[in-house]
Amino acid sequence: MNTEPHNNRTLWIAFAANMGIAVSKFVAAALTGSSAMLTEGVHSVVDSSNQLLLLWGRKASRRPPDKLHPFGYGREIYFWSFVVAVLVFALGAGVSVYEGIIHIADPEPAVSPIIAYGVLLVAFLLEGGSTLEAFKDFNQAKGKLGWVQAIIQSKDPPGFIVLLENGAAMVGILAAAIGLGVSQITGDPRYDGMASIVIGCILGFTAALLAYESKALLIGEAADPELVTAIHEMVERRDGVTSVGEVLTVHSAPDQITAMLSVDFEDHISARDVERLVCDIELECERRFPIIRRLYIRPRSAADQCRTEEGAALI
CATH class of the missing domain: 1.20.1510.10 (Cation efflux protein transmembrane domain)
Incomplete structure (x- = not known):
């Protein structure tokens, strides 16, 4: 669509x-x-x-x-x-x-x-x-x-x-x-x-x-599933990224999307490397998906992953 x-x-x-x-x-x-x-x-x-x-x-x-x-x-x-x-x-x-x-x-x-x-x-x-x-x-x-x-x-x-x-x-x-x-x-x-x-x-x-x-x-409706999947794959294939958790999106207008990602980075890279990696992801997202006007990336720790898995198990 x-x-x-x-x-x-x-x-x-x-x-x-x-x-x-x-x-x-x-x-x-x-x-x-x-x-x-x-x-x-x-x-x-x-x-x-x-x-x-x-x-x-x-x-x-x-x-x-x-x-x-x-x-x-x-x-x-x-x-x-x-x-x-x-x-x-x-x-x-x-x-x-x-x-x-x-x-x-x-x-x-x-x-x-x-x-x-x-x-x-x-x-x-x-x-x-x-x-x-x-x-x-x-x-x-x-x-x-x-x-x-x-x-x-x-x-x-x-x-x-x-x-x-x-x-x-x-x-x-x-x-x-x-x-x-x-x-x-x-x-x-x-x-x-x-x-x-x-x-x-x-x-x-x-x-x-x-x-x-x-x-x-x-x-507030989410973006099309195909776009969400594409964002997930774009971030996950990056060197320095271990895994991608939630990809939350919402339409602010027909041609405006806000996206929020939870990303687990490799433990051995420095904070400066994480900042550079986040900047590269934002630039690629802006180039490939101009409909995404704002992209927020939250570093995801091992503790966050454990809490997510425990919550899923309780459900």
């Missing part, structure tokens, strides 16, 4: 698509006087704020470290990704279910079929274009990993948030078209409300998945 963060092009495309959909709904509301269509327009404008929050998160995450935040602001992107997931649940799923219940309890006369299907067509085309761009970016980043595994291992939330959110939106548009069609065939506008509830459930499931993945990154 490529850990380099995506550029902002996909986010701007998603933002433009949502604004285009909002405009089409506002035009339909003006032509028909439909309060439901007006509400949907406002809903689409609110959806556009998700991309703006992600854009802000990426910008804020690139601020340099300072005294209050010596490890930088990388996790800003994880925080705002979690906020977006909550908004999708509260404003996307919640409003859709609420509107569905209202339309079932108090059915509103159907909007002109031509205008309604026109709005759905515009929405489908715009969402489809945005989803295709997100698909291309994520497909390139995931490499040989499967889609589910790539989403789980991804360290760049905006990449999979746009993809999943747009994918859910396209499924929701199809559900809305089916609900509208059944309402016209049966003459019962309540099916339109039922479709809205189905859309809310789809968005709710998507939001729960986004929140789960964003929360895991916000708490």
Whole structure:
């Protein structure tokens, strides 16, 4: 899985698509006087704020470290990704279910079929274009990993948030078209409300998945196992190193990793040699793994090894 963060092009495309959909709904509301269509327009404008929050998160995450935040602001992107997931649940799923219940309890006369299907067509085309761009970016980043595994291992939330959110939106548009069609065939506008509830459930499931993945990154996820293994092997093959204990890593941002190693050095080498060896390891790590921004090496004594082995035996 490529850990380099995506550029902002996909986010701007998603933002433009949502604004285009909002405009089409506002035009339909003006032509028909439909309060439901007006509400949907406002809903689409609110959806556009998700991309703006992600854009802000990426910008804020690139601020340099300072005294209050010596490890930088990388996790800003994880925080705002979690906020977006909550908004999708509260404003996307919640409003859709609420509107569905209202339309079932108090059915509103159907909007002109031509205008309604026109709005759905515009929405489908715009969402489809945005989803295709997100698909291309994520497909390139995931490499040989499967889609589910790539989403789980991804360290760049905006990449999979746009993809999943747009994918859910396209499924929701199809559900809305089916609900509208059944309402016209049966003459019962309540099916339109039922479709809205189905859309809310789809968005709710998507939001729960986004929140789960964003929360895991916000708490702190380790680097990919392949990178951890490579660091372990790089240090262990060094002359003067007896063994490597723990290799602890944590993502501070999609492209920022802090690594901490416990290393057992040969007993006969001097402290000056250990310092030189640590410096060489840091330089090689910086050259081979630029994503690792900080590397901390702790000399590991025989006593430490014994305590580790005793702890493992107790478990």
